[in-house]
Amino acid sequence: MSLSLANGSELYLHETASQTAGPYLHIGMMPAAAGIETRRRQPGNVLVQPATRGERIRIEGIVYDGAGAAVKDALIEIWQADADGCHAHPADRRCSDADPAFTGFGRAVSDFQSGLWHFETVKPGAVTGRQGRPMAPHVSVLVFARGINVALQTRLYFDDEAAANAADPVLGLIEIASRRDTLLARRSVQDGQVVYRFDIHLQGERETVFFDV
Numbered sequence: 001m002s003l004s005l006a007n008g009s010e011l012y013l014h015e016t017a018s019q020t021a022g023p024y025l026h027i028g029m030m031p032a033a034a035g036i037e038t039r040r041r042q043p044g045n046v047l048v049q050p051a052t053r054g055e056r057i058r059i060e061g062i063v064y065d066g067a068g069a070a071v072k073d074a075l076i077e078i079w080q081a082d083a084d085g086c087h088a089h090p091a092d093r094r095c096s097d098a099d100p101a102f103t104g105f106g107r108a109v110s111d112f113q114s115g116l117w118h119f120e121t122v123k124p125g126a127v128t129g130r131q132g133r134p135m136a137p138h139v140s141v142l143v144f145a146r147g148i149n150v151a152l153q154t155r156l157y158f159d160d161e162a163a164a165n166a167a168d169p170v171l172g173l174i175e176i177a178s179r180r181d182t183l184l185a186r187r188s189v190q191d192g193q194v195v196y197r198f199d200i201h202l203q204g205e206r207e208t209v210f211f212d213v
Contacts, residue, residue, distance in 0.1 A: 043077075045108035047121040051101040054083025054122035057194045059156065059185065062115045063143060066203030070115030076108045077142040078119060078156075085125030085137075123194075126164060136164035136171065143200060152210045156198050159184045174209060182208045 048056060063074040081087050086098035102122065110117040127135045139156040157165055165171055165184075174180045185196035200208045 043105060043107040045106050045117070045119045047103060047106045047119060049101045052122055053099050053102070055194065056120070057123050057196055058118055058120055059139065059196050059198060060116060060118035061198040061200060062117070063110060063145060063200045064202065068204065071145050071202070072110055072112050072115040074110045074115070074117065074143060074145040076110070076117050077144070078106050078121075078139050080104050080121065080139040081124040081127050083122050083125050085127045123158065129169060133169055134164070134167070136161050136168040138168075141200075145202070152202070153213055154200070154208055154210050155183055156185050157183050158187065158196060160187050179209055182206065
């Protein structure tokens with residue numbers, strides 16, 4: 001690329017190196033996690049209030065790199081419908097009674113020692129697609145981490161929703177069953193709490209399905 005100067009000469013410009021999201025993304029997106037005090041309210045990993053409708057669940061997991069090592073400075077965002085399948089957003093015109101005690105958006109930082117991240121939320125209801133076709137209960141997930149130029153987007157589905165998952169139009173686009181399995185969170189009960197485990201693999205044989213949107 002060249003730039004014409006006022007004296008008639010040309011200055012040739014070289015492409016600068018690309019920059020990834022990390023390793024300091026927490027300073028801008030979750031300053032409290034980086035030990036920086038701020039008066040600005042930050043999104044957190046607890047999406048529920050006492051009045052929130054629906055089944056309380058915990059979603060947890062670890063982000064792994066291509067070598068199988070835990071990424072201990074990842075940041076995860078989620079966006080989901082409430083227990084009735086409604087999004088708390090004016091663009092969701094199909095739902096006029098979205099749960100006022102549930103925002104549907106959360107942000108979590110992985111533990112700097114173990115790499116574990118988690119959200120306290122509710123299990124979302126089935127969502128009606130743009131053409132009236134139902135989508136299985138799911139959570140939209142964004143992954144930010146060092147070495148990633150653009151956040152990676154994927155979806156979390158629930159392994160105890162077999163019938164709904166089989167009819168889901170997005171899962172149906174993934175022809176290989178083993179690849180669909182990378183989007184399934186596994187249900188368990190721990191100390192009386194429902195926990196869904198969802199590990200994310202950035203590369204390798206078990207690489208999570210990511211979407212180009």
